[in-house]
Amino acid sequence: MDFGFGPEDEAFRGEARGWLASHVKPVQDRRTWERTLGAxxxxxxxWDEGGYGNRTASLTQQVVWAEEYAHSGAPPRSGHIGEKLLAPTLIAHGTDEQKARFLPPVAAGEELWCQGYSEPGAGSDLAGVRTAAVRDGRVYRVTGQKIWTSLAHEAHWCFVLARTRPGSTRHHGLSFLLVPMDQPGRVEVRPIRQMTGTSDFNEVFFDGARAEHVVGAEGDGWRVAMSLLGFERGVSTLGQQIGFAEELDGVVRAAVASGAVRDPVVRERLVRLWAELRTMRWNALRTLGGSADPGAPSVAKLLWAGWHQRLGELAVLVRGAAGAAGPAEWSAAAPYELDAAQHLFLFSRADTIYGGSDQIQRTIIAERVLGLPREPKGAV
Known part of the structure; x- marks a missing residue:
């Protein structure tokens, strides 16, 4: 596929850039912003089908939007889980009734979603989930715990992978359920405080929570869940790389200001990071352009996760002692605040774990792409 941008794409770019310039504000409530985007x-x-309030756009125009959004300084999205993960999954596997019920509120920015996959004993090994759902007439009653659930404290709904067949193991007997979060006494969200001082992740406890909707057939949840993961690394990765480029520019400026750029080792690391980022962009474009490589999503995750960690390490290094120090007004009696470089360093430690750990990505590539023998289950 030729991934050049034509006249229509550039016209679309001008429209997107102009709209963002007139609507992005320095401080903006994220929920209000979602509704502004939707309106x-x-x-x-x-999305592959219209009629739900969204405009149509070619693949190249989707890339344009992702890049312009990243350049604009717009707030981080609260609705991306519903838009980028749930919606394509419903379009592929949902009923007409489910599409009509859930897609319009997502497109309008009115309903936010979170993802109920990982559990304390089933993180990277997703097939080990223990959360159970028992049929109760026309609904299911969900009981169990999910963890590292991004934005659960803001979400209206959660799509949950749960075991609906008693006694089933591994990827058998799982179902993909849609669970409303507003169920006092049935759904409890506990924020997890991170090293950065923020709480983007949460624990979620279900105690007989009601779920009326199952996507796909009962017991077919593994196939639906894997389909969803295939949507996780798409056009949005190109917007992510714009953010990475801006972070890299900041590290370069800090290296010049501190004099660290005079160190040939630092210069070499900066140049390598720049070259690797360009490689990631072309790899992402190649994948979007029709690459049939089943390992492409895993390769992309391995590339950006390790890259971002190395950038975080260098961001602190080039500032010298100041990179490890708190603000001048810091005291033991008051919570500390991180600057951008310190936040980058600490948060990026999680990059090689969330969204599929590096070890799991390497196993996928080894087994599914290279055809190497499968790793024995239970091996240490």
């Missing part, structure tokens, strides 16, 4: 038709432009 203007900017949510769901990559």
């Amino acid at each position: 203007a038709g900017w949510i769901g432009i990559g």
Whole structure:
């Protein structure tokens, strides 16, 4: 596929850039921002079918939007889990009734979603989930615990992978359920405080929570869940790389200001990071352009996760002692605040774990792409 940008794409770029310039504000409530995006038709432009309030856009125009959004300084999205993960999954596996019920509120920015996959004993090994769902007439009753659930404290709904067949093991007997979060006494969300001082992740406890919707057939949850993961690394990775480029620019400026750039080792690391980022961009474009490589998503995750960690390490290094120090007004009696470089360093430690750990990505590539023998279950 030729991934050049034509006249229509550049016209679309001008429209997107102009709209963002007139609507992005320095401080903006994220929920209000989602509704603003939805009202203007900017949510769901990559969906495969219309009629739900979203404008249509070609693949190259989706890339344009992701890049312009990243350049604009717009707030981090609260609705991306519903837009980028749930919606394509419903389009592929949901009923007409489910599409009509759930897609319009996502496109309007009115309903936010979170992902109920990982558990304390089933993180990277997703087939080990223990959360159970028992049929109760026309609904299911969900009981169990999920962890590292991004934005659960803001979400209206959670898509949950649960075991609906008693006694089943591994990827058998699982179902993909849609669970409303507003169930007092049935759903409890506990924020997890991170090293950065923020709480983007949460624990979620279900105690007989009601779920009326199952996507796909009962017991077919593994196939639906794997399909969803295939949507996780798409056009949005190109916007992510714009953010990475801006972070790299900041590290370069800090290296010049501190004099660290005079160190040939630092210069070599900066140049390598720049070259690797360009490689990631072309790899992402190649994948979007029709690469049939089943290992492409895993390769992309390995590339950016390790890269971002190395950038975080260098961001602190080039500032010298100041990179490890708190603000001048810090005291033991008051919580400390991180600057951008310190936040980058600490948060990026999680990059090689969430979204599929590096070890799991390497196993996928080894077994599914290279055809190497499968790793024995239970091996240490």
